[in-house]
Amino acid sequence: MFLWGTSISANQAEGAYLEDGKGESITDRLPLGKERFQVMNEPGRWAKKKFDNYPSHKAIDFYHHYKEDIALLAELGINSFRFSISWPRIYPTGLEKEPNEAGLLFYDKVLDELEKYQITPIVTLNHFDTPYHLAENYGGWAHPICIEAFETYAKTLLTRYDGRIRYWIPCNEINMAQHIPYVGAGLMLDREKNPEQLKIQAIHHLLLAHASVTKLAHEINSENQIGCMIAAGNTYAKTANPEDVMLAIEKDRESYLFPDVQIRGNYPAYFLSELKRKGLSLTVSDQEQALLSEHTCDFLAISYYNSRMCSADCSKNQDLSSGNVFATLKNKYLEETEWGWQIDPIGLRITLNTLADRYQKPIMIVENGLGAKDRLTDNQIKDDYRIYFLQAHISEMEKAIADGVDVLGYLSWSAFDLISASTGQLSKRYGFIYIDQDDTGNGSGRRFRKDSFFWYQNFLKHTDIQ
Numbered sequence: 107m108f109l110w111g112t113s114i115s116a117n118q119a120e121g122a123y124l125e126d127g128k129g130e131s132i133t134d135r136l137p138l139g140k141e142r143f144q145v146m147n148e149p150g151r152w153a154k155k156k157f158d159n160y161p162s163h164k165a166i167d168f169y170h171h172y173k174e175d176i177a178l179l180a181e182l183g184i185n186s187f188r189f190s191i192s193w194p195r196i197y198p199t200g201l202e203k204e205p206n207e208a209g210l211l212f213y214d215k216v217l218d219e220l221e222k223y224q225i226t227p228i229v230t231l232n233h234f235d236t237p238y239h240l241a242e243n244y245g246g247w248a249h250p251i252c253i254e255a256f257e258t259y260a261k262t263l264l265t266r267y268d269g270r271i272r273y274w275i276p277c278n279e280i281n282m283a284q285h286i287p288y289v290g291a292g293l294m295l296d297r298e299k300n301p302e303q304l305k306i307q308a309i310h311h312l313l314l315a316h317a318s319v320t321k322l323a324h325e326i327n328s329e330n331q332i333g334c335m336i337a338a339g340n341t342y343a344k345t346a347n348p349e350d351v352m353l354a355i356e357k358d359r360e361s362y363l364f365p366d367v368q369i370r371g372n373y374p375a376y377f378l379s380e381l382k383r384k385g386l387s388l389t390v391s392d393q394e395q396a397l398l399s400e401h402t403c404d405f406l407a408i409s410y411y412n413s414r415m416c417s418a419d420c421s422k423n424q425d426l427s428s429g430n431v432f433a434t435l436k437n438k439y440l441e442e443t444e445w446g447w448q449i450d451p452i453g454l455r456i457t458l459n460t461l462a463d464r465y466q467k468p469i470m471i472v473e474n475g476l477g478a479k480d481r482l483t484d485n486q487i488k489d490d491y492r493i494y495f496l497q498a499h500i501s502e503m504e505k506a507i508a509d510g511v512d513v514l515g516y517l518s519w520s521a522f523d524l525i526s527a528s529t530g531q532l533s534k535r536y537g538f539i540y541i542d543q544d545d546t547g548n549g550s551g552r553r554f555r556k557d558s559f560f561w562y563q564n565f566l567k568h569t570d571i572q
């Protein structure tokens with residue numbers, strides 16, 4: 107069965123941030139607006155500051171609306187739904203001996219609802235949701251305590267939901283640890299003396315934890331399918347100048363590093379050489395190497411929002427585009443969203459083909475969508491721009507399938523308008539379902555079906571890909 111669905115994450119949807127025993131997550135410390143980037147960049151410096159608005163605290167209150175929301179998903183006609191479990195809802199500081207039963211009960215009920223409508227769950231274990239306690243007191247994933255804490259958390263879920271959840275993605279966009287180390291790995295590098303070295307340490311710990319959870323998942327149930335995930339999107343060279351082409355290869359390797367280990371089972375030579383060049387070290391014991399080589403993933407999950415472009419020429423004033431936290435040059439052949447993300451549907455086909463050639467594994471597209479300002483008028487939302495965006499990307503995915511790429515599923519981002527990970531805005535809307543709420547959390551919270559809702563519903567009834 108081809109998985110047609112949509113995705114959300116706990117910290118962007120649930121709200122109820124300290125309810126029923128939940129602890130604080132790293133994202134619960136991210137405020138709305140420009141200061142959000144300051145905290146992401148210098149989390150140590152801003153740790154003590156109190157802000158007026160933390161969007162994840164309320165989000166779209168999926169915690170209390172899950173029944174109504176899942177009923178809407180069933181009406182939409184999707185057969186799969188990716189959501190994340192909030193790590194600090196289950197282990198509030200990450201270090202408790204026993205899980206928080208009230209937190210688990212919430213996910214029991216979410217699964218009950220999904221089963222009622224025969225919607226397949228795809229579960230992310232950590233979507234930018236490391237317990238804040240681990241970041242503040244241990245420096246996040248640079249400390250090995252996170253590996254053990256994550257294994258305990260994962261074991262709790264793999265055991266409790268054995269047979270109910272088959273698709274597991276241990277870590278959302280693991281390559282974000284390179285670009286936004288606080289969000290991706292709970293690192294507070296502005297407090298540290300040797301930040302680059304600590305980042306390498308954290309990446310190693312994330313990869314070890316990933317392999318260990320993959321091992322555990324396969325031991326608990328051989329039917330479990332484990333996906334590693336990156337924020338994907340090929341880098342184009344700005345010109346045919348070989349220097350630009352080489353730089354594009356290097357940029358892509360920043361992301362490939364992760365599935366190179368998680369699927370191929372070894373740290374790639376280019377990465378080890380780069381460490382040497384930079385005077386950084388990585389020690390991998392024989393036992394760790396065996397874990398990494400023997401417990402690789404079953405599929406590759408990707409988010410795809412845009413391609414990137416680079417140039418080796420630093421002398422000129424290069425025109426930058428914002429993109430999904432990756433610095434990228436503006437590509438004159440592409441249009442941009444209102445937030446400056448370049449729109450490149452063919453880039454999805456290119457990316458799928460590249461990744462399929464490189465890894466020879468099935469690929470699941472778990473995020474793809476358009477953040478835009480929608481207007482609610484007479485209870486209607488005319489979001490034809492979103493329909494065009496999704497249509498164009500799905501069509502390129504279909505071409506990639508015709509090229510021979512083994513695509514497991516397409517899950518849009520997102521079913522609902524929710525908190526933007528980068529800006530904290532709700533007004534950067536991605537959903538098929540409009541939430542009547544503004545950036546500061548005011549509004550009725552009522553759900554409205556957008557035009558794109560009816561379009562996707564109709565598309566799912568008629569698509570040949572089943």
Ligand code: BG6
Pocket residue numbers: 115118278279337409430473477519525526527528529534
């Ligand atoms: C992905 C994340 O990087 O991009 C999501 O996994 C995020 O959490 C999505 O919401 C879109 O980014 P943004 O910043 O527009 O919300």
